[in-house]
Structure formats: structure tokens, C-alpha cells
Amino acid sequence: MTFAATKTLLDTVHLEGTFFDGAWKKAEQRKQIVEPATGAKLGDIGLASPSDINLTSKAARAGQVDWASVHYEKRAEVFRSAAHVVESNRNEIVGWLVKESASTRPKAEVEVALSLKALYEASAMPSQALGQVLPSQPGRLNIARRRPIGLVGVISPFNFPLYLAMRAVAPALAVGNSVLLKPDLRTSISGGLILARIFEEAGLPSGILSVLPGDAAIGEALCDAPDVGMIQFTGSTSAGRKVGARAGHNLKKVSLELGGKxxxxxxxxxxxxxxxxxxxxxxxxxxxxxxxxxxxxxxxxxxxxxxxxxxxxxxxxxxxxxxxxxxxxxxxxxxxxxxxxxxxxxxxxxxxxxxxxxxxxxxxxxxxxxxxxxxxxxxxxxxxxxxxxxxxxxxxxxxxxxxxxxxxxxxxxxxxxxxxxxxxxxxxxxxxxxxxxxxNDSTVNDEVINPFGGAGASGNGTSIGGPANWEEFTQWQWVTVKAEAPTYPL
The missing domain is CATH 3.40.309.10 (Aldehyde Dehydrogenase; Chain A, domain 2)
Structure with a gap:
């Protein structure tokens, strides 16, 4: 019997070699997840293949158009519902963080609280202003508006697996993107499958969030997939350099939050x-x-x-x-x-x-x-x-x-x-x-509402959180409107 057999958010069926692409699917390969403190088995996750990435990203990109057109109040409600799911299953989620990521209980409680705050902050984004009216010549309306990128690939780490996935997944979804999440293999339950269940229970349309665990080849496939418009990566500097080079070669937007000394x-x-x-x-x-x-x-x-x-x-x-x-x-x-x-x-x-x-x-x-x-x-x-x-x-x-x-x-x-x-x-x-x-505070200090990021080997100068989320997960579109087309002299 696995740790989750008597739990309500994750049941045995979710821990028998499945991944999530809008539905729970059996993978051809699986990986056993063990508790670092004891070596005890916690469950099996399904391992995605590069072909799974390509198939899922095509469907997710196609479905994103409909998701972005959902009324902003209905989009916001998904995140409030997701927060309710987390609150209702708080003890189970804390337990997974303690078991799988070797968190102490107070650390796990803080991580769940941060994730809840990220969801509530995301719920406010759909109703926020989408752009600016800019100065222009007489007779022309000049608008700069923010639009979703399309499909965002998120590659998340093991240390704060729930929160460091949620802080990217939630705002990316909130502004109208679909998301493909690749969690760290060592914490693919608390950093991946739990997010899938949270948003599934919250009523997010099928296929808008996918969770595909896998090794480095899956990360490479995510960076190569033509339907993925952006990669948000949190992890080591050495891995981040590879992600940045590969995604940059494919002209994707890249957000790198890396290590520090x-x-x-x-x-x-x-x-x-x-x-x-x-x-x-x-x-x-x-x-x-x-x-x-x-x-x-x-x-x-x-x-x-x-x-x-x-x-x-x-x-x-x-x-x-x-x-x-x-x-x-x-x-x-x-x-x-x-x-x-x-x-x-x-x-x-x-x-x-x-x-x-x-x-x-x-x-x-x-x-x-x-x-x-x-x-x-x-x-x-x-x-x-x-x-x-x-x-x-x-x-x-x-x-x-x-x-x-x-x-x-x-x-x-x-x-x-x-x-x-x-x-x-x-x-x-x-x-x-x-x-x-x-x-007059510690270095370990994060708030969902503030831009978080570094420079040099700690990142590529981008930030995530608060107002920075609009910069990260959208792109500008410039629109001009005239009553009639002008006559040009050429």
C-alpha cells in the first residue's frame, strides 16, 4: 500500500505510473518515488517521452485560444476554487511535502501558505488592466496591450516543489496561457501530480495544464517543441545554462531563476x-x-x-x-x-x-x-x-x-x-x-507579490512574482486604429 492509499486528493490510481495531459494516462515507463528519510516507496510516477511532449503541446496550444477567450470572471473563479481545494486538502499536501521533499512540517506549512497566496494573487490577474493607451497623432488611437504567449513550459525544482511550480503555473494560466509542467523527478508528486489534481478539481478545462515528468530528454523536448512559446526554469545554474541555450536557439522567451552564493x-x-x-x-x-x-x-x-x-x-x-x-x-x-x-x-x-x-x-x-x-x-x-x-x-x-x-x-x-x-x-x-x-533580515525571504530574480549566474535578469508576472507571461501587441486608411505618397 502506498502512502496516498487512504488520501482524498491523490488516490492509488494516480500513483501507478500515470501522467496528466488533461486526463490521467498510463505511461510506458514509470519511476518509483521514495522517501529520502527512510527509502520507503511512496508511489510510481509515469515518465513522459519526447513524443508525448510534442503531442501534448500541440493539443495544449490549440486549446489555449479558447481558454484565453473565457470571460475573466470565470477564469478568476478557477483560481479561487483551486485555493479552496488546497485549503480542503492542506494536511495531505503538507504530508506529501514532508515525505517526498524531506521538508520539516513548519517549512511545508509555509510552502502551502505561499502556494495559496500565489493562487489568490493569480485570481486577481484576469480582471486587471491589459495595457495602455499611448500618445499618438491626431485621428489615430494608439494602444499597447498585453496578450498571452500561448503555451508556457515550466521546469520546476525539488526544494520547494509545490510553490516554485505554482508561482509560475498560476500566473501563466491566469493571463490566458496553457501550461506544460515538467517537475523535478525527485519530487514529481508534490511538485507535479498534486498541481494536476488541484486544477482538475478546480474546474480548469481539460488540456490547459499538463504535467509530464521525465528526465533531461523531456526538458530538451520542451525547449524544442515548436508549439511552446516560453520556458520558465527554476533550478541549478549548470542546468539553466543548457535550458537557456537550447530554448534561445529556438527563439523562445526564457525566464531563468538559478542558483546563488x-x-x-x-x-x-x-x-x-x-x-x-x-x-x-x-x-x-x-x-x-x-x-x-x-x-x-x-x-x-x-x-x-x-x-x-x-x-x-x-x-x-x-x-x-x-x-x-x-x-x-x-x-x-x-x-x-x-x-x-x-x-x-x-x-x-x-x-x-x-x-x-x-x-x-x-x-x-x-x-x-x-x-x-x-x-x-x-x-x-x-x-x-x-x-x-x-x-x-x-x-x-x-x-x-x-x-x-x-x-x-x-x-x-x-x-x-x-x-x-x-x-x-x-x-x-x-x-x-x-x-x-x-x-536587517535573512537572505531566505520571498513574497509572492514582489519581483524575484537575480543576475549573472543567478539568472538572465528576469523576475517572477507580483507585477513581474505580467512581464514574464505575456507579450506586447501594438495596435493603432484610424477612422479611414490614409493615402501614402508612394
Whole structure:
């Protein structure tokens, strides 16, 4: 019996090798989904093929025209209904996030709340203004209006599988697109099949949302499919480069939200205990498997010893275990490959002169909260995204020094600055090459209503969320109207 056998949103039939293209279909191949904490089987997902992508995208593109013409009030109602479905099945969805993505229960609750907010925000979009009336010559009406792209391909990650899919799927649908979602294979239930069921129950017309799990070949097929007009990708920088190159070659619109080596800056006038609390949240939440996680903690030398001591004390008290059965601060990492990568970076950092101040061990997929000190800018741990519960501490002397340290990376996603002097922190923030800066807060900070995105190796300069959703999931059409056609001199 699978985990979902007694649940109401996902039944056994959904977990016996099916995918969703408006209807639940048995796939020729399937993949077993297991719980990272125990290795127990959770169910089987159906694996799509490249031909499934092509067939589904043709049908989805054709159906999009009718969906875009649905009265805006009826479109809005779908998203309010979807939110009701989520509320009614909240406990089940939280359970899947805990089981499949190794989330702690509080993290899973936050993720569901964010997804609900994304649905309610999407429900407001159909009734919003679609464009502008622009200045023009006398006798001519000059309009710029936003129109749906057509079919949007969404490739979503494992770490916040429900929300990071929903934040793209919901607004893309709301403005009149159809969507083909390829969730991460490791979390294709909570990041894929659950979304299919939510919108199916909410009354979204058949074929407007498809969920087709698969490997890299499916992502490539999505980037190549002629009926797909846009790719929204959230994931690693290495994979994002491939997606961007392939989709760009096919002249698709591309939105890339990638990794980060984010800086958490502690100035010498900071409240040390508050700074430690924010640093712990920034570094260890969800085992450090968040694009916004603090990859570098930069502490001014005058308070570095006290800060590091308190950070190590706090980290050593964080509990690690199975988030389904125990009340723990950290669950397991998502896979053996991720553990191997993290251990490799830690070992390399030590070989290059860093010290393990606390932690550094692993048991299976469980990784101890770790603090590395003495990390110089040339150290691998300063440069590489670790995606694990590893705090990397580097000291600095002057404000100019820390500006150079923050900007000494190819990434450009987020930064945080803790200081009692807001003016000093703001002056520093002005000089940081990142898409997001939080003064007196953590790096892990997201709101559905705000544009979210980075630059450099953290993305292609696009943003998602709030007003940015209109920019992402629509395209401009320029329209002029005259009472009569003019006579031209040629």
C-alpha cells in the first residue's frame, strides 16, 4: 500500500505510473518515488517521452485560444476554487511535502501558505488592466496591450516543489496561457501530480495544464517543441545554462531563476544574537537547499570571534532526523549525489586551509549542521554553491572590503545586511551586484507579490512574482486604429 492509499486528493490510481495531459494516462515507463528519510516507496510516477511532449503541446496550444477567450470572471473563479481545494486538502499536501521533499512540517506549512497566496494573487490577474493607451497623432488611437504567449513550459525544482511550480503555473494560466509542467523527478508528486489534481478539481478545462515528468530528454523536448512559446526554469545554474541555450536557439522567451552564493553580512554595530539568529535561518533552513540560502557569512573582524562562537553553539543544538516521525530542525538531503557534492566541498575547503568549527559529518542522507571558519576568498567553499547545511564564515575589516567580497562571485541573487545603522546598511546595499537585498533580515525571504530574480549566474535578469508576472507571461501587441486608411505618397 502506498502512502496516498487512504488520501482524498491523490488516490492509488494516480500513483501507478500515470501522467496528466488533461486526463490521467498510463505511461510506458514509470519511476518509483521514495522517501529520502527512510527509502520507503511512496508511489510510481509515469515518465513522459519526447513524443508525448510534442503531442501534448500541440493539443495544449490549440486549446489555449479558447481558454484565453473565457470571460475573466470565470477564469478568476478557477483560481479561487483551486485555493479552496488546497485549503480542503492542506494536511495531505503538507504530508506529501514532508515525505517526498524531506521538508520539516513548519517549512511545508509555509510552502502551502505561499502556494495559496500565489493562487489568490493569480485570481486577481484576469480582471486587471491589459495595457495602455499611448500618445499618438491626431485621428489615430494608439494602444499597447498585453496578450498571452500561448503555451508556457515550466521546469520546476525539488526544494520547494509545490510553490516554485505554482508561482509560475498560476500566473501563466491566469493571463490566458496553457501550461506544460515538467517537475523535478525527485519530487514529481508534490511538485507535479498534486498541481494536476488541484486544477482538475478546480474546474480548469481539460488540456490547459499538463504535467509530464521525465528526465533531461523531456526538458530538451520542451525547449524544442515548436508549439511552446516560453520556458520558465527554476533550478541549478549548470542546468539553466543548457535550458537557456537550447530554448534561445529556438527563439523562445526564457525566464531563468538559478542558483546563488548569497552573502549574509554582519556589520560591527549589529546585535550579535539577532545576527546569529538570522544567519542560522539563512543557512540551515531546509538543510540549506534553497537558492536564497546564505552561502557566505561575512562578519566584521571586531565581532567575528563572538559571532562565530554563538553561531557554532546554535548550530550544534539543531536536531537532525526524520521530519515525518520526529520534531527536528533539519531533515535529510534530497539524494546521495547532493550529500557527495557537499562532503566534497567541505573536504576540499579543509584541504585549502578552512577549519570545521562544528559538525562536518553525515549518516546516510542526514548531514550535520556544519560551520566552516577561516575561509578565504580563494577557498572552494567561498566560491561554490554547496546546497547543504554548511555555514561558510569569512571575516572582513572595512565596509569597502565587504562590498568587494560580496561582489566577488559570478552569482547575483540575494544578500542580507545586519546593522543597527540602517543608513550605513543602505549605503552598502547600493553597491551590491544582486537582484535582492534585505536590510536587517535573512537572505531566505520571498513574497509572492514582489519581483524575484537575480543576475549573472543567478539568472538572465528576469523576475517572477507580483507585477513581474505580467512581464514574464505575456507579450506586447501594438495596435493603432484610424477612422479611414490614409493615402501614402508612394
Amino acid at each position: 548569497n552573502a549574509f553580512v554582519v556589520l560591527d554595530d549589529a546585535d550579535v544574537e539577532l545576527a546569529v539568529n538570522n544567519a542560522v535561518w539563512s543557512t540551515f533552513l531546509h538543510q540549506g537547499q534553497i537558492c536564497m540560502s546564505a552561502g557566505r557569512i561575512l562578519v566584521q573582524a571586531a565581532i567575528a570571534d563572538e559571532f562565530t562562537r554563538r553561531l557554532c553553539e546554535h548550530a550544534s543544538k539543531l536536531t537532525v532526523g526524520n521530519p515525518w516521525t520526529d520534531q527536528v530542525a533539519l531533515g535529510p538531503l534530497i539524494s546521495e549525489a547532493q550529500v557527495t557534492h557537499a562532503m566534497g566541498v567541505v573536504d576540499e575547503a579543509v584541504a585549502q586551509g578552512a577549519q570545521v568549527a562544528t559538525g562536518g559529518g553525515r549518516s546516510g542522507l542526514f548531514f550535520e549542521p556544519t560551520v566552516l571558519t577561516g575561509v578565504e576568498p580563494e577557498n572552494s567553499a567561498f566560491e561554490k554553491e554547496i546546497f547543504a547545511p554548511v555555514a561558510v564564515v569569512t571575516t572582513f575589516v572595512t565596509d569597502d572590503d565587504v562590498i568587494n567580497l560580496v561582489n566577488d562571485t559570478s552569482y547575483g541573487l540575494a544578500a542580507a545586511i545586519v546593522s543597527r545603522s540602517v543608513g550605513r546598511a543602505m549605503a552598502l546595499a547600493e553597491k551590491l551586484n544582486v537582484g535582492i537585498v534585505h536590510v
